[in-house]
Amino acid sequence: MPANEEIIRLEEVYKIFGPQPRGRAFDLARSGVHKNEVQKQSGHVVGLSDVSFSIAKGEIFVVMGLSGSGKSTAIRTVNKLHEVTHGQVWVDGVDVQTLEGKSLQAFRREKMGMVFQHFALFPHRNVIENVAYGLKVQKVAREEREAAALRALRLVGLEAYAYNATSELSGGMQQRVGLARALASDPDILLMDEAFSALDPLIRRQMQDELMAIQDEVHKTILFITHDLNEALRIGDRVCIMKDGVIVQIGTPEEILTEPATGYVAEFVQDVDQGRVIKVEEIMTEPDPIQSNAEFDEVRNAVAGRAEVLVIDPAGACCGLITRGDVERVSTQGTPSLASAMRTDVPVATGTQSLNEIYAEAGKGLPIAVLDGDGRLIGRVEPTDVLEELGRVEALTDAFEREVYM
Numbered sequence: 001m002p003a004n005e006e007i008i009r010l011e012e013v014y015k016i017f018g019p020q021p022r023g024r025a026f027d028l029a030r031s032g033v034h035k036n037e038v039q040k041q042s043g044h045v046v047g048l049s050d051v052s053f054s055i056a057k058g059e060i061f062v063v064m065g066l067s068g069s070g071k072s073t074a075i076r077t078v079n080k081l082h083e084v085t086h087g088q089v090w091v092d093g094v095d096v097q098t099l100e101g102k103s104l105q106a107f108r109r110e111k112m113g114m115v116f117q118h119f120a121l122f123p124h125r126n127v128i129e130n131v132a133y134g135l136k137v138q139k140v141a142r143e144e145r146e147a148a149a150l151r152a153l154r155l156v157g158l159e160a161y162a163y164n165a166t167s168e169l170s171g172g173m174q175q176r177v178g179l180a181r182a183l184a185s186d187p188d189i190l191l192m193d194e195a196f197s198a199l200d201p202l203i204r205r206q207m208q209d210e211l212m213a214i215q216d217e218v219h220k221t222i223l224f225i226t227h228d229l230n231e232a233l234r235i236g237d238r239v240c241i242m243k244d245g246v247i248v249q250i251g252t253p254e255e256i257l258t259e260p261a262t263g264y265v266a267e268f269v270q271d272v273d274q275g276r277v278i279k280v281e282e283i284m285t286e287p288d289p290i291q292s293n294a295e296f297d298e299v300r301n302a303v304a305g306r307a308e309v310l311v312i313d314p315a316g317a318c319c320g321l322i323t324r325g326d327v328e329r330v331s332t333q334g335t336p337s338l339a340s341a342m343r344t345d346v347p348v349a350t351g352t353q354s355l356n357e358i359y360a361e362a363g364k365g366l367p368i369a370v371l372d373g374d375g376r377l378i379g380r381v382e383p384t385d386v387l388e389e390l391g392r393v394e395a396l397t398d399a400f401e402r403e404v405y406m
């Protein structure tokens with residue numbers, strides 16, 4: 001399978017709700033008139049306005065936005081629960097708008113599994129029957145469907161509960177059964193609309209982690225809807241931010257955080273735990289090291305400009321760190337040398353680590369040497385930069401907790 005092979009594409013999709021969706025409301029929306037104004041002038045509701053995106057096989061693509069922004073409408077065009085007013089929706093090379101009746105049903109069953117916020121488990125069937133239900137409908141033989149259901153239950157960590165009643169499970173476990181049900185038929189695509197939104201925050205985080213772990217194993221394409229930017233940035237390979245039926249920005253979590261396209265996105269981003277998604281390589285600076293065989297005068301000059309200097313060996317590997325204090329300490333010696341003055345226990349990180357991961361290293365108060373896969377020095381990070389970034393976040397979290405709990 002070639003990398004970046006596209007599996008879902010929306011092309012200039014419009015969805016207008018009302019008795020005459022292709023009338024004046026559509027013309028207005030098409031000329032860029034805002035949803036509220038379209039409603040005022042035509043009495044029609046704009047669900048989607050000129051929405052285009054492309055999702056690659058194996059990607060977790062998250063659509064994020066406030067209530068009413070068009071997220072569910074967008075996901076429903078993919079399985080044709082909604083007909084579009086204008087534009088095209090492609091799924092695995094098929095124009096889904098052309099599918100009807102049995103072929104549409106078969107296409108949905110084969111290609112997609114769905115998980116929603118309030119999906120119903122059958123209360124009178126046990127866990128495995130719930131998970132195998134879709135396969136039963138498809139007339140898959142009992143043995144085969146139970147084996148598939150057990151595989152899916154193992155993926156979500158509920159194999160042991162296969163023969164329990166669904167009423168015996170907690171909310172989080174029930175949501176996992178829903179996920180297992182979607183996975184049981186081994187579809188290429190998972191459509192998840194606010195699948196974790198009803199869970200309390202701790203369970204919700206666990207589910208996010210589990211989804212990512214499962215994804216590492218099964219490599220599905222996941223279209224995930226949420227109104228929570230934290231969740232979007234946490235699990236998304238790319239995030240699509242919607243507002244009032246239009247797309248405001250599509251980008252990787254890092255792009256959304258560091259280059260928010262509009263003030264609207266920036267406002268969201270302010271509330272996010274940046275340390276988790278910002279990578280070391282994004283805040284690192286030029287390392288400006290000195291060579292391990294440098295003359296001591298050169299070392300003295302280097303620490304005059306910068307309080308701590310990293311040291312590299314002839315191969316470019318980071319072999320030490322010297323501080324202004326170190327230089328002063330050995331300067332009184334007869335022939336001070338770099339080798340005798342420098343420390344070798346340098347805090348290190350790789351470029352792809354998140355700021356959260358290097359928090360402990362930053363706590364040492366020394367610059368962090370950023371190394372490539374071969375141990376060569378490619379950058380440095382100031383501990384104060386890390387702490388400032390995370391401290392800002394902590395202040396936000398504190399304020400939030402005060403508001404919620406006091």
Ligand SMILES: Nc1ncnc2c1ncn2[C@@H]1O[C@H](COP(=O)(O)OP(=O)(O)OP(=O)(O)O)[C@@H](O)[C@H]1O
Binds near residue numbers: 045046
């Ligand atoms: N069947 C419908 N008939 C009329 N209007 C609809 C219909 N479905 C959605 N809408 C409208 O389309 C817009 C987008 O709705 P949608 O359900 O896609 O929002 P959402 O982003 O999923 O919101 P939420 O977070 O509340 O689920 C809203 O203004 C909504 O009122």
Ligand SMILES: [Mg+2]
Binds near residue numbers: 072
């Ligand atoms: Mg919705």
